[in-house]
Each structure stands twice: as structure tokens, then as C-alpha cells.
Amino acid sequence: TSSCQERMWAYTVGFTVLPHVGGFLGWFFNRKEIPVWYEKLKKPSWCPSRKVFPLAWTVLYTGMGYASYLIWNDLGGCSSKAVIPLGLYGAQLALNWAWPPFFFGARNLKMALIDILCLDSLAIGMMCSWYRINKVATLLMVPYLGWLAMATCLTLRIWKDNPEQKPGKSE
Numbered sequence: 001t002s003s004c005q006e007r008m009w010a011y012t013v014g015f016t017v018l019p020h021v022g023g024f025l026g027w028f029f030n031r032k033e034i035p036v037w038y039e040k041l042k043k044p045s046w047c048p049s050r051k052v053f054p055l056a057w058t059v060l061y062t063g064m065g066y067a068s069y070l071i072w073n074d075l076g077g078c079s080s081k082a083v084i085p086l087g088l089y090g091a092q093l094a095l096n097w098a099w100p101p102f103f104f105g106a107r108n109l110k111m112a113l114i115d116i117l118c119l120d121s122l123a124i125g126m127m128c129s130w131y132r133i134n135k136v137a138t139l140l141m142v143p144y145l146g147w148l149a150m151a152t153c154l155t156l157r158i159w160k161d162n163p164e165q166k167p168g169k170s171e
Helices: 002-030 052-074 080-105 109-131 135-140 142-161
Strands: none
Touching: 002 052, 002 080, 052 080, 052 135, 052 142, 080 109, 109 135, 109 142, 135 142
């Protein structure tokens, strides 16, 4: 059973690390836009400090990844029962990873807002599908849902308060 335990350990680590991959790549490719462009945007007084984001995402991605492992494990791996719960997880994770390129890369606040509104719906649907399977996994997603609510409000406010530049206009 040593080989089985090692395999389970590898799955646990793999599932837990996976969300961080897209998060890191999103930061890596957009990191230059933060001091140049993001700092100049009009933001509400309740906008978290830039220093809070990496810490928050580390905690959220870790909880999210481990929760997805619990669901995968409870459903017996990649079984037909796992298609919807893990499909919703994968879809919301893809939209999560797509937000930084829309917001920072393309500077498309409207597309970032559409992305996060779809992400919210998928995350709620995912949590509803997970609740019957594993309540701990669902509870691990509650901080993420809370952060998404704040991030959605923040994206909406930034979109409303920073009218998009018309093509041809310099910044």
C-alpha cells in the first residue's frame, strides 16, 4: 500500500498546486501592467492594497485545489459521476485564469466584467453540485466565493469609473 499512498499523495499535491499554475502565469505575463496602468485607474476607497492580492490568491487557490481533490477522490477519480462537478470546477478555473489577460493584458474592463460575472455563476453552480458530494470541500470554497463577490464589485466599479479610451487617443 506504500505505492498507493504515494500515488494519493501525488494526486493531493497535484490538485492543490494546479490552480496556482494559471494564477502565477496570469501574474507573470501581466506584472508590468500593474505599476504602469492599474495604479492610474480610479479605484474605490475599499479596494484592497496591491500587497493583499498575492497572499489572498495563494490561500484561495490552495483551498480550491485541495477541495477539488476531495471531490475527485470521493467520486472515485475520473468517473462519469465526476464529469459535471469537476467540469464546472474546470470551467470556472478557466474563467478565473482568463480574467487577468482581459483586465491587465487587453485592458478590456468590459470583457473582464463579463468574464467575472460568468465566473460567479459557474462557481455558485460548482458549489451547489459539490454540496451533496462533500460538505468540507464546499466549505473550503466559501472564502473564494466571498473574494469573488468583492472582486466582482471592484471590477464593476473600476469599469464604471474608468471610461474606456477610444482607439487613437493617447493615454
